[in-house]
Amino acid sequence: MSKTASEQTFEIVFEPEGKVVQASKGATILEIARSAGIPIEGPCGGDGTCGKCRVFAVGGLSEYSDAEKKHLSVEDRAQGIRLACQARVRSDVTVEVPRTTQLIAQRILESGAGREVALDPDTKAYPLALSKPTLEDQRTDFERIKQALPLDGELRGRLSLLRTLPRILRGNDFEITAVCSDDELIHVHDGRAVSPVYGIAFDIGTTTVVGYLIDLTTGEQIGVSASMNPQVVYGDDVIARLSFVIEDEGGLQKLHRAIIAALNEITETLAGQAHITPEDIYEMAIVGNTCMHHLFLNIDPSQLAPSPFVPVLSEAIWVHAEELNLSAYPQAHVHILPNISGYVGADIVGGILASGIFDTEDNVVLVDIGTNGEIVFSAKGKMVACATAAGPAFEGARISCGMRGAPGAIDQVVFGDDVEYTTIGNARPRGLCGSGLLDVVAEMVRVGVVDSSGRLVDPDDSDLSAPDRIRTRIRAGENGNDFLLVPAAEGEDGNALYITAKDVRELQLAKSAIRSGIDILMAEMGVSASELSCVLLAGAFGNYLRKESASAIGLLPPISVEKIHSIGNAAGEGAKLALISQTERKRAAVLAREIQYIELSTRMDFMEKFTDNMFF
Ligand code: FES
Incomplete structure (x- = not known):
C-alpha cells in the first residue's frame, strides 16, 4: 500500500555532526531536532517570535513564513538561513546548525546563603x-x-x-x-552496622536543576551536581512550556519525563561521587516554581496560562520515589514544598526559609528576578507576595543580541573612554546576557546615549556627554538608533553586536514590571523606600548583576547599594533546610498558607506605577 502524503518520511542530515534522522513530511526542523536530541536554541518555544533558532538549510522546505520574513533579512534568506521552528520539511533536507544556535549549557548558580538549623530529618x-x-x-x-x-x-x-x-x-x-x-x-x-542515611535536595529551575547530596545523620553536604533543565529545548520560559503542554499532544508527558530523567542523572552523578548507590537515597526535598512543580508531579499545568492562573495544587505533599520513577530507594519519601500561587511557587517558599525573612523586625524585600519577578515583602511578622511578568529580557531573550548566561555572553560592561566588557569564560563575545544588558543600558543612560524616556539619542545630540569613541558607536538603525556594542572584528564568527532601540524598550518593560511590583507591596505595607532595611536578591540574575546598575536604572527602589544583598540560590538552600529539618518543612507549609498573595492584575494602581517606572 502506498503511503499518504503526511506519512511520507524524508532524510534530514544535521551538520556538523552528520547525524541522519528520518522525519515525516510537514514536521519542523526544530521538532525533528528535539526528537533526535539535537539541542537547538528555541527560547520562544517555537512560536516564531524570538528569531533565535536560525539554521542553514537546503533541500525541500516550506515557503518562508511571515515570522521568517520578519526575522530574516533578504541577505539571510539568500544564504539559505531558516528559522528552525518555521521551516517544514517537504523532502530530504540538510541542516547546518551554526555555533550561535547550538544550545550550550549556561553557568549554574549552586550556592546560596542559608540559615543554621537544628538537624531533625524525617x-x-x-x-x-x-x-x-x-x-x-x-x-x-x-x-x-x-x-x-x-x-x-x-x-x-x-x-x-x-x-x-x-x-x-x-x-x-x-x-x-x-x-x-x-x-x-x-x-x-x-545487621546493625551504622550506615549513613542520605537525602537529596533538588532545586528545579526553569533553566537549570541543582541537586545537593546530604548525609542526614550529620547534616553535612556531601556533594552538589547541576545540569540544564532538559525542558529548555521546548522553550526558555514558563509560558513557552505551558504552550507546549497545551498545543502538543503528549507534551505534558515529554516535559515530565525530561525533568525526571534530569533528576535521575544528577542522583546517579552524586551517588557515584560519594561511592554509594541511588538505593542509599532515603529522602528527597523538592522546590521549583509552580509550573515546574506541576510538571515534576506529572500534573497538567495548562490552567496556569489563562486568568485566573489557578494551580491544581499548592499544599505541601509527599510521595514515594517509585511513584515518580525517581532513582532512589523506592519507598524514599519525596517532599514537595508548597506553592503560594500560580506564579509564586515553592522555590520562593524555599527562599523565604533560607533567608529567614519570616522572622524579622525590619522591612525586607526579597526579589527573585527572572522571566517572572517574584517579590515578597516582610515586615514585623506580616508577609505579602506578588508575581510580575517581567518578560525574558533579563534572561537575555527577546534582545537582538541576547543569550543566556553561557560562555561568550557579555556579563559586565563599563564605559570609560570607550566600551569595556567582560565575557563569561573569557570567550569571544557571542551575545549579551541579562547582567550585561543591565550594565550597558545603565551606562548608556549615565553618559546620555539613552535619555530618560529610553530613546537612543543622535550622535550630535547636545545633551550627550559621552566620549567620542562612545558617541561614534551610535548608528541609524531600522527603528531608531542602534548602539554598536561589539564591532564585527571582535565578535564570535565575525558578528557585530548591537543594542537596538527595541532592546532598550524591552529592558524598560522588564525593569518597570519588577519595580512596580515592589512599589505595590511597599504601598500595601505602608512602607516608603527610606524605611526599607534591605533588598535581598535571590537567583542567578540577582547574583550576577551589578547592584550599582540595578539601582541606576531604577530596577530597585532608591536605597543605598549597601542595603542590596545577593543571597545566591536561596531556593536550593531552602530545599536543603526542608530536607534536614521537619520543623522547617512544617514552617514552609504554614508560611505558604499565611503569606498574603496580591494579584497585580486586580490592582488599579499597578498600571500607573508601571507607566511611571518606564522612565530612567
Ligand atoms: S523563533 Fe524559532 S524558536 Fe523562537
Whole structure:
C-alpha cells in the first residue's frame, strides 16, 4: 500500500555532526531536532517570535513564513538561513546548525546563603538487636520492631516491606537496622552496622536543576551536581512550556519525563561521587516554581496560562520515589514544598526559609528576578507576595543580541573612554546576557546615549556627554538608533553586536514590571523606600548583576547599594533546610498558607506605577 502524503518520511542530515534522522513530511526542523536530541536554541518555544533558532538549510522546505520574513533579512534568506521552528520539511533536507544556535549549557548558580538549623530529618536509621520470639513472647515480627524503636505513635509498613521481614530477621539472628521515615518503616536491612542515611535536595529551575547530596545523620553536604533543565529545548520560559503542554499532544508527558530523567542523572552523578548507590537515597526535598512543580508531579499545568492562573495544587505533599520513577530507594519519601500561587511557587517558599525573612523586625524585600519577578515583602511578622511578568529580557531573550548566561555572553560592561566588557569564560563575545544588558543600558543612560524616556539619542545630540569613541558607536538603525556594542572584528564568527532601540524598550518593560511590583507591596505595607532595611536578591540574575546598575536604572527602589544583598540560590538552600529539618518543612507549609498573595492584575494602581517606572 502506498503511503499518504503526511506519512511520507524524508532524510534530514544535521551538520556538523552528520547525524541522519528520518522525519515525516510537514514536521519542523526544530521538532525533528528535539526528537533526535539535537539541542537547538528555541527560547520562544517555537512560536516564531524570538528569531533565535536560525539554521542553514537546503533541500525541500516550506515557503518562508511571515515570522521568517520578519526575522530574516533578504541577505539571510539568500544564504539559505531558516528559522528552525518555521521551516517544514517537504523532502530530504540538510541542516547546518551554526555555533550561535547550538544550545550550550549556561553557568549554574549552586550556592546560596542559608540559615543554621537544628538537624531533625524525617528519615533515621536505627540499629536494633531484637529479642527472639519464644513461646512466652509471641509478638509478631513487625510488633517486635515497632516496640524496639524510640518512636511515639503508630508505625506503618508497606506490604512489600512486610514480606521481607521473616527472611531478614531470621537471616541476621534478629540483628537488623530499621530505616524509618516519619511514621513509616521504609527499609529493614541486614545487621546493625551504622550506615549513613542520605537525602537529596533538588532545586528545579526553569533553566537549570541543582541537586545537593546530604548525609542526614550529620547534616553535612556531601556533594552538589547541576545540569540544564532538559525542558529548555521546548522553550526558555514558563509560558513557552505551558504552550507546549497545551498545543502538543503528549507534551505534558515529554516535559515530565525530561525533568525526571534530569533528576535521575544528577542522583546517579552524586551517588557515584560519594561511592554509594541511588538505593542509599532515603529522602528527597523538592522546590521549583509552580509550573515546574506541576510538571515534576506529572500534573497538567495548562490552567496556569489563562486568568485566573489557578494551580491544581499548592499544599505541601509527599510521595514515594517509585511513584515518580525517581532513582532512589523506592519507598524514599519525596517532599514537595508548597506553592503560594500560580506564579509564586515553592522555590520562593524555599527562599523565604533560607533567608529567614519570616522572622524579622525590619522591612525586607526579597526579589527573585527572572522571566517572572517574584517579590515578597516582610515586615514585623506580616508577609505579602506578588508575581510580575517581567518578560525574558533579563534572561537575555527577546534582545537582538541576547543569550543566556553561557560562555561568550557579555556579563559586565563599563564605559570609560570607550566600551569595556567582560565575557563569561573569557570567550569571544557571542551575545549579551541579562547582567550585561543591565550594565550597558545603565551606562548608556549615565553618559546620555539613552535619555530618560529610553530613546537612543543622535550622535550630535547636545545633551550627550559621552566620549567620542562612545558617541561614534551610535548608528541609524531600522527603528531608531542602534548602539554598536561589539564591532564585527571582535565578535564570535565575525558578528557585530548591537543594542537596538527595541532592546532598550524591552529592558524598560522588564525593569518597570519588577519595580512596580515592589512599589505595590511597599504601598500595601505602608512602607516608603527610606524605611526599607534591605533588598535581598535571590537567583542567578540577582547574583550576577551589578547592584550599582540595578539601582541606576531604577530596577530597585532608591536605597543605598549597601542595603542590596545577593543571597545566591536561596531556593536550593531552602530545599536543603526542608530536607534536614521537619520543623522547617512544617514552617514552609504554614508560611505558604499565611503569606498574603496580591494579584497585580486586580490592582488599579499597578498600571500607573508601571507607566511611571518606564522612565530612567
Ligand atoms: S523563533 Fe524559532 S524558536 Fe523562537
